[in-house]
Amino acid sequence: MAPPATRKRSPWARFTTWRRRRPFWGALILILGGWLVMRPVVGATSMLLSLGVGGVSAYVLGLGMIAAALTALFLPAQRHFPAIMAVLMSLASLPLANLGGWVVGMLCGVVGASMIFAWTPYSEAEVEKHNAREARRTSRQRAARSAKGSVAKGSAA
Structure with a gap:
C-alpha cells in the first residue's frame, strides 16, 4: 500500500x-x-x-x-x-x-x-493529532479486513 x-x-x-x-x-x-x-x-x-x-x-x-x-x-x-x-x-x-x-x-x-x-485554522499539533487518528483508523480497518478474509478462507476449506 x-x-x-x-x-x-x-x-x-x-x-x-x-x-x-x-x-x-x-x-x-x-x-x-x-x-x-x-x-x-x-x-x-x-x-x-x-x-x-x-x-x-x-x-x-x-x-x-x-x-x-x-x-x-x-x-x-x-x-x-x-x-x-x-x-x-x-x-x-x-x-x-x-x-x-x-x-x-x-x-x-x-x-x-x-x-x-x-474561525481559526488548525495548529500543527492538531493536524498531527488528526493524521495519527486517521492512521490508527485505517490500520484497524485493514486488520479487520484481513481477519475477515482469513476467517472466510478457513470456513471454505
Missing part, C-alpha cells in the same frame, strides 16, 4: 480536506444571507428601474455580502476584513433593502460573518 502522501484519494476526501482548512460554513451561511437580501428585488430590469435606489442598494449589499463570503472562502488568511464589511452590509440591509431580506437575510449575514471572523 502506498504511503498516505502519495495514495490517491477520492474527490470527496479532497473536498473535505479543503473544507476543513477554510471558514466554509460561515461563508455558506453568509452567501445564503446575501441571496436572501437580494431575492426580493431580483427580477426584470424594468422593475429595478421602478424601485430606484432601494432596488439598487439591495443588489449592492447582497452582492457585497456574497463577495465577502467568497473572499473569506478562497483567501482564508484575509478573512477578518471581509467579515467586518459583511456584518456592516448585513446591518445596513435592514433599512436599505426590504428589511434586510425580511430580517432572515440580515440575521444569516450577521451569523455567517461572525462565524468567518471567529
